[in-house]
Amino acid sequence: xxxxQRLPEGALDIVGDIHGEIGALQQLLAHLGYDDAGRHPExxxxxxxGDFCDxxxxxxxxxxxxxxxxxxxxxxAVLGNHExxxxxxxxxxxxxxxxxxxxxxxxxxxxxxxxxxxxxAPAMLVQLGRLPxxxxxxxxxxxxxxxxxxxxxxxxxxxxxxxxxxxxxYEDLATRQARASNVAGRMQQERAQWPQSLEDHGQRxxxxxxxxxxxxxxxxxxxxxxxxxxxxxECRTPFYAGxxxxxxxxxxxxxxxxxPQAVIVGHYWRRLLPGxxxxxxxxxENLFGHTAPLAWxxxxxxxxxxxxxxxxxxxARRQDEDPDRRFKLAAMRWPERELVFDDGARLAxxxxxVPAHGQALA
Numbered sequence: 001x002x003x004x005q006r007l008p009e010g011a012l013d014i015v016g017d018i019h020g021e022i023g024a025l026q027q028l029l030a031h032l033g034y035d036d037a038g039r040h041p042e043x044x045x046x047x048x049x050g051d052f053c054d055x056x057x058x059x060x061x062x063x064x065x066x067x068x069x070x071x072x073x074x075x076x077a078v079l080g081n082h083e084x085x086x087x088x089x090x091x092x093x094x095x096x097x098x099x100x101x102x103x104x105x106x107x108x109x110x111x112x113x114x115x116x117x118x119x120x121a122p123a124m125l126v127q128l129g130r131l132p133x134x135x136x137x138x139x140x141x142x143x144x145x146x147x148x149x150x151x152x153x154x155x156x157x158x159x160x161x162x163x164x165x166x167x168x169x170y171e172d173l174a175t176r177q178a179r180a181s182n183v184a185g186r187m188q189q190e191r192a193q194w195p196q197s198l199e200d201h202g203q204r205x206x207x208x209x210x211x212x213x214x215x216x217x218x219x220x221x222x223x224x225x226x227x228x229x230x231x232x233x234e235c236r237t238p239f240y241a242g243x244x245x246x247x248x249x250x251x252x253x254x255x256x257x258x259x260p261q262a263v264i265v266g267h268y269w270r271r272l273l274p275g276x277x278x279x280x281x282x283x284x285e286n287l288f289g290h291t292a293p294l295a296w297x298x299x300x301x302x303x304x305x306x307x308x309x310x311x312x313x314x315x316a317r318r319q320d321e322d323p324d325r326r327f328k329l330a331a332m333r334w335p336e337r338e339l340v341f342d343d344g345a346r347l348a349x350x351x352x353x354v355p356a357h358g359q360a361l362a
Contacts, residue, residue, distance in 0.1 A: 051267065094106060198211075
């Protein structure tokens with residue numbers, strides 16, 4: 001068995017990124033007809049696209065609910081980039097529920113949040129470490145961020161349970177490649193020519209080639225990172241996101257995806273309400289600015305992002321806004337292609353099999 005595993009036949013409910021929002025998850029599962037053990041009266045199966053944790057009020061509760069379902073085989077899941085961070089012991093924004101080093105910085109944004117008891121951590125990491133990177137069957141594929149043929153082929157050749165080790169190996173390779181090309185020395189020369197801080201929003205830098213090369217190498221040299229964090233390419237017009245100026249940008253890989261199998265992903269912070277400002281930076285506008293909120297997208301109209309930004313509810317709480325209005329948790333029912341939301345709304349997805357030019361492909 002490899003890091004690309006088989007989806008079961010039959011009807012599925014594919015759940016988007018949860019990000020510690022236990023209340024939304026419980027409501028969604030109830031509307032879908034599942035009990036707390038993941039059983040469905042019609043024999044449907046749950047599939048999770050990853051990113052169970054971080055930013056929300058109770059990541060431990062989400063994991064306590066989902067992990068037994070996975071252990072019993074009643075549900076399946078793929079690794080998201082946030083699970084990868086846990087496995088690699090790599091603290092990131094919003095992970096103060098688990099990493100002591102993030103508590104102080106996260107409390108200002110995300111508090112209150114429940115913390116995981118450390119005696120729960122070893123078993124949790126073991127179970128997450130067994131998850132695949134992707135799932136597939138003849139009509140459907142599930143991956144957290146991107147289905148790219150070369151990187152999927154690499155994952156097929158990696159043994160089940162090897163995601164953390166292989167990820168580390170590819171990160172080491174990216175570091176060695178950067179060292180061999182003296183990218184650090186060239187970045188230092190660029191900083192001498194542009195001494196302003198790249199975290200200063202008021203000082204737009206010129207395009208810095210070595211900085212772009214380093215960012216691109218870190219994101220694209222690792223095939224498992226591509227599948228769990230998306231495809232990036234050079235951006236010659238620097239943009240400010242995540243607290244600093246950037247020289248590479250996410251791209252809509254689905255506009256080049258030509259396979260007939262449908263793909264369902266999470267990761268990209270889609271918006272349900274038309275005209276809403278992006279919840280997670282300007283990249284959302286580049287990816288979905290011309291895609292209707294319920295529409296399939298891509299070259300063949302057979303890719304769908306089921307992440308409706310429930311991970312942004314922390315921001316609504318800080319702003320005294322109703323967190324349920326803009327930020328949703330959703331599931332795609334397959335093969336019905338119907339969306340179910342945590343508030344119980346059921347909406348048909350639109351345009352399956354219809355590419356951007358409006359003519360369905362055979």
